[in-house]
Amino acid sequence: MKFPSILLLTLLLVGCKEKPKPVVTSIPRPVISADGSRITFSDSVMMRAFTTQPVHSAAIQTDFSAPGHVAAMVLRSGENPSERLVLFDDPSLSDNYTAILQHRINIQTERGNLERVKDLQAHGAASGKEVIEAQTQLANEEAAIISDEATLKLAGFDPVALRRAAPNTILVVCEIPENQFGSIRKGLVCTLNFTAFPNERFAGRIDNVNDYVDNTTRQIKLRISVANPDGRLKAGMFATVEFGVTEGQFMTVLRDAVVTVQGRDYVFIKTGPELIERRAVQLGQQRADRVVVQSGLRENDQVVAANVLQLKGLSFGY
Incomplete structure (x- = not known):
């Protein structure tokens, strides 16, 4: 009979058909x-x-601690013991401070000159033009000293405080984050560890907190004074300033x-x-x-x- 043969052939053909391939889906990436x-x-x-x-x-x-460096040394002037000699680690700040001292002298001179010219004008010996010139000279000196003082303050120094600083003192400048400002105040005692003297601790006191926050780093500059009677600490040295334990x-x-x-x-x-x-x-x-x-x-x-x-x-x- 042909029927079994036909059935067998049909089954073989069905079995030889290609099986469908599984669908591969890609893993989604973020x-x-x-x-x-x-x-x-x-x-x-x-x-x-x-x-x-x-x-x-x-x-x-x-x-709470912050890195800092010795930005200036205060010494007694050999020529004039009543004056302070300030040695900065940045030569440009030395130029600013020297210019401020010179402007102070010039301002006193120009004020005296203005009073003299005004007196001469009152007695008919000087013209109004000379008074205006004297006023201009004084105004120029006052504007110049403001510019130099602003440069020093941006670097963390107060020109008035520099003139009054105790001799044989170093001035350390460090920066703290804005969000730590609430725990910092002028007069706060702190401890410093200098890279040059890793096994020693030095006592310091915050003399000044800057009036502005850096727009880029959001940091505030502090100036810290440290007694340096033996002169071991030098301008430019690095230090870590520790402000004690903050709760x-x-x-x-x-x-x-x-x-x-x-x-x-x-x-x-x-x-x-x-x-x-x-x-x-x-x-x-x-x-x-x-x-x-x-x-x-x-x-x-x-x-x-x-x-x-x-x-x-x-x-x-x-």
Whole structure:
């Protein structure tokens, strides 16, 4: 019979047909913003690997310190013991301070000259033009001294305080973050450790707090006076200034939540169900496995605490 043969042939033909290939779907990749600061995932499942911890302010104790350098030395003048000789580590500041001293002399001279010309005019021996010229000379000197004083103040020095500074004293300039300004005041005692004398501590006192905050760094300059009777401390030396223990409300994050790129510190914040953002932060002292965050975070920010290096690679293209 032919029927079995036909059935067998049909079964063979069906079996030889090509099986359909499985459909391969590509794994969705996160979308990175042009500057790398925003990472958007395709779904919430991919976000599960990046667990977060909310940050809160808490009462802790932290040592507050800042780098500084000896910007000037104050000595007694050999020619005039009542005057102060100030040696700056920056020659341009020496020029400014010398110019201020000369302007002070010139102003006294021009004031005397103006009074003399006014007196001569009152007696008919000088003209109004001569009075105007004398007034102009005085005004020019007063304007010039203001310019030089402003330059010194921007560098952390008060010209009046320099003239009154005790001989055999060094003046250390350091900068502190804006958010630490509340714990700093004039007259505060601090401790300094100089690179040249690592095993010694020197007592200092804050003489001046600058009147402005740097627009770029958000830092405020301080000037600290330190007794230097034996002359061991020299202009240009580097120091670490310790302001003692500060108690207050601080935010902290896990040290492993922080990544450092080109000298700057960052954390990653979950800001949406499928969105993570990079945030620059300024760090303070480290306590065990946590580090104080002085600026860059807000209360209840959700900081990513796991697989942070993966986010670093996505954000910075590493």
